Amino acid sequence: MTVSAPLWPAVLGRFGWQDLPFVRAWENPTISELIGAFAGALVVVGAVVVAALLTRYGKWRYLWTEWLTSLDHKKIGIMYIVVAFVMLSRALVEAVLMRMQQAVAIEHPGFLSPDHFGQLFSTHGSIMIFFMAMPFLTGMINYVLPFQLGARDMAFPWANSIALWLTIGAAGLMMASLVVGEFSTGGWSGYPPYTERAFSPGVGVDYWIWAVTLGSIGSTMAGINIACTVYKLRAPGMRFMRMQMFSWTSLCTSILMIFAMPPLTVATLLLALDRYLGFHFFTNDLGGNMMNYANMFWLFGHPEVYILILPAFGVYSEVVSTFSTKDLYGYTSLVIATMAIAVLSFTVWVHHFFTMGQSANVNAAFGIATMTIGVPTGVKIYDWIWTMFRGEVRFTVPMLYALAFMMTFVLGGFTGIILAMPPLDYLVHNTLFLVAHFHNMLIPGLLYGMLAGYHYWFPKAFGFRLDERWGRIAFGCWVVGFYLAFFPLYVLGASGMARRTQAIFEPSFRPWLYVACVGAFVLLAALTSLGIQLWVSIRDRASTRVEAGDPWDGRGLEWSVSAPPPEYNFAVLPLIDGRNPFYDHKHDEGQPDPYASPSSYEDIVVPRGSATSVVIGLAAAVAAFGLIWEIWGLAIVALQIVVAAVVLRSFGRDQHRTIPAAEVAREHEKWLARVRATPAIPRQLETAAVNRGLAEIVA
Secondary structure (H helix, E strand, C coil): CCCCCCCCHHHHCCCCHHHCHHHHHHHCCCHHHHHHHHHHHHHHHHHHHHHHHHHHCCCHHHHHHHHHCCCCHHHHHHHHHHHHHHHHHHHHHHHHHHHHHHHHCECCCCCCCHHHHHHHHHHHHHHHHHHHHHHHHHHHHHHHHHHHHCCCCCCCHHHHHHHHHHHHHHHHHHHHHHHCCCCCCCCCCCCCCCCCCCCCCCCHHHHHHHHHHHHHHHHHHHHHHHHHHHHHCCCCCCCHHHCCHHHHHHHHHHHHHHHHHHHHHHHHHHHHHHHHHCCCCCCCCCCCCHHHHHHHHHHHHHHHHHHHHHHHHHHHHHHHHHHHCCCCCCHHHHHHHHHHHHHHHHHCHHHHHCCCCCCHHHHHHHHHHHHHCHHHHHHHHHHHHHHHCCCCCCCCHHHHHHHHHHHHHHHHHHHHHHHCCHHHHHHHCCEHHHHHHHHHHHHHHHHHHHHHHHHHHHHHHHCECCCHHHHHHHHHHHHHHHHHHHHHHHHHHHCCCECCCCCECCHHHHHHHHHHHHHHHHHHHHHHHHHHHHHHHHHCHHHCECCCCCCCCCCCHHHHCCCCCCCCCCCCCCCCCCCCHHHHHHHCCCCCCCCCCCCCCCCEEEECCCCHHHHHHHHHHHHHHHHHHCCHHHHHHHHHHHHHHHHHHHCCCCCEEEECHHHHHHHHHHHHHHHHHCCCECHHHCCCCCCCCCECCCC
């Protein structure tokens, strides 16, 4: 795309009419431009339809007071996950377009221009890492962690909301790039000097810089909040070695976020200084060095892999134990393995530079460090297998995802050993082999884990189960689509096909590219199936309600409250006397009844909702938009609003409200009465309509 002439520079900065995809499609109606215009129109029409529906049904006030301004960790977690699904939809459609382009572009230009193709692989990677994976795992931790710790909320509810709204603002910038302007063609890593202004003068790189910067600041805040919640808000008696494995992986993830996200923030800000003020941090002029960026980016980039995977490991631990009806095998070794992975993740970033002229000794040291991570990961697989051994394994949807993960992740791990060897890495580093390995690890490692957690905890969040049949259909499509879409890439990569290629000149690649394209469509069918499953589940929710709150015979404290839970989580904070206190109390004779009425209730203080966090997140996004388009007045005003909102909040009064003990007692006793009236069902019937959320206890 050529840079268009500014319209009114004093008011609109760099904006010109050709920055609108609709104008470009009108002037040059190629298939590539028409696709861009259609995508922009979809964003606009979608926003208008949502606004019209909210107005039609009078839901604006409800949405604002009950959700958008809420500081409740449960609602914040759900909003994170909604953002993740929206962004996943866009990124998956982009992936299908790329596979279609490569399938038809063999000795042919195809239907996407090289520039459009470059934007697609940049947005796909950036969205999947920063705006699908990060919101999904942060949302899941937000929802589950306080329950498992026996806490009422996160340590800093207001900061928690700001982190969410910075993420939403950053995701909004990604969507805005579809409607006005363009996006970066520099990939998800944004390597200079290609992303310097001399080579990319348009607004695309600036969209990438500010979206990633806002998202990384939000993730750093989320990491601090998660760590403080674990350290400070555990229930009485909840020692570290009594925490659930998901809580352990959340803690290690938060520490990685605290140390890994700031290098990324600094790198993108220094790149912004290069572009806006002519600094030369990352060029070879005036003392700069591109390797400074590469080192800072991968100081974030490799721990980021484990930020994404560790929470999924926690989900698998919960799911395998619950659906095998056994205690988690090797709990202590799993904790040690989790901490070992977290530490080792900071020692391997140089394996991204095997091809960049380092000495053989440096490459060997980092190759060995990379392979070492396979040891604690293998410990985890070993422990999960032994947890299932001689257990009463139930093949529910979450368990199916866990099993698919184990097989697929081990295959990906073997290819990781190949890439950890510098001579072999040198051969395949810039080919589709690397793309295949990357997706082979992250899709089962992250996506399957998040989907397993989504199916596992959905009944807790909303009070009814997801439709099992459509869940199995979606699972089948994810697994089949994955193998079709990515395993051909190993062959293509080993045959020498370069990654990020818009056109192909080797006819022998054709069959493999066709298979990969079919796989991409199957993955799209998987996402569609998830959407249908949600719609069917909401429609049939009357027959799948689990108000008693324990549909899977769970172990963590989250299953000891109603579904959906009350705002304050626990009517009385639990006293912890073991690793699985709720489960032990259910199953062991002589233990206290987990559904007994407490001796007394107390008033509970909860934070009031706050509009300031919404204002801060959205104003920061508007300021970033002003910086992207060099609309300096807009950027300054928006930044002033951010500062004013922080000051206003610091002088605020009446930021909490008290729920009277009598109201807590009334709600809790009502739920206990419902539990006593609920028939307990055997585990074999847990996916049937008779499951109302109470498990039959078998000695």
